[in-house]
Amino acid sequence: MIKLENVSYTYMKGGPFEKKALDNINLEIGKGEFVGLIGHTGSGKSTLIQLLNGLIKPDCGRIMIDGTDITDKNTKMRDIRFKVGLVMQYPEYQLFEETVLKDISFGPSNMGLDNDEVKHRAEFAANLVGLPKELLSKSPFDLSGGQKRRVAIAGVLAMEPKVLILDEPTAGLDPAGRDEILFKIKDMHERMGLTVILVSHSMEDVAKLADRILVMNKGNKEMFDTPENIFRNSERLTEIGLNVPQVTKIVDELRRRGMPLKEGVYTINDALYCIKKALSKGEELC
Template structure:
């Protein structure tokens, strides 16, 4: 579905503030996968996701989406953007229309859909993200932070992309809002067979949700594997400014203290299932 071949990208190329953001990244993501992307600030996460829908053009290397090489002239970059829905960080700042419904319709209307179709999709998307229907006629600026975030995500989802990329969709939300959005994302992934890339700073979130985890460090792929494999390398993760989920740390400590507990525990559920029989 998504393929990067030796992709590099440099900001302010040639200038005094030149900064290499991605350096020879190659990876392959299958259709329907849920990928968690983690990395220290400045590791190239945001750059990578912007390459995936053609907002940035790679300096070298190839970005291939659904068999189409984005650097080829005949590829319509707007079609790619409808196929790869990107929800940037703090997406609520992109809201601009008079009503929430109109704002969610912006993407579908740009695709050339009729007003009626766009509204149908918008209502469906709002429902998917858990936005109550009575809010749709309100001004997006009257919503709460979490509702704005959902409206913005719905704006992407209404384009019915095959791939949904979310850059820290829960940043700055309260715990309840965070859990609900993550739950909705998982729901969409399952129900709509979406390929999802979730960029997050929370090890817990990616551990809970992702099929595979991509670890970026200094513009390179540091690790790319199942949560079990990635979180087994806790020393290396700490070295590059990341960590393992807290529950994994707790399990590691218990093991060090002599409790018979296997390695590779990374969700509270796992830990619960193993510890409970021991305690009863």
């Protein structure tokens, strides 16, 4: 679905603040895959998602989205933006319409669809993100923070993109609001077969949802693997300034102290299962 070949990007090229943000990136993301994208500030992850949506163009290299080369001059960027939906950070600040329904309709109505289709898509998207019907006629500014964010996500979904990119969708939400948004994203991914790229600072959130995790560091692809394999390298993750889940640290520490526990544990349930097994059977490795 997405393929990057030798992609590099430099900010303010030739200027005094020139900074190489991405250095020769190669990667492939399959159709319907759920990818978590992690890296500390300045790692290049924001640059990467802006490239995927065509907001910026690479210095060199090729980016293929669903068979189209978006770095080709003849490619219409309009089509790419409809194919790749980007939900930016704090998207609720971008709401502007009188009613929730109008706000969600803004994207699809710019696609040249007829009114019935726009309305149908907007209502469908609202339902997907779990916004009750009675909210659709309200002003988006009267909603709670979590609801506003869902309106913003619905606005992107209503364009029926093939790839959905979310930049820190849970920032600033409380634990209950965070779990709700993450659950909805997972649900949409499964029901619509969407390819999802979730950018997050939270290892816990990403590990719970993603098929594969892409770890960026200083403009380079540091790791791109399943959560289990990623968390086998907890020392390296800490070294490059990322937070490893507390359970991973506990299991790693216990293994150092001699308990027979496997590597790459990253959920509480998995940790519980392993420790229980070790405690009840002694030697057996789980």
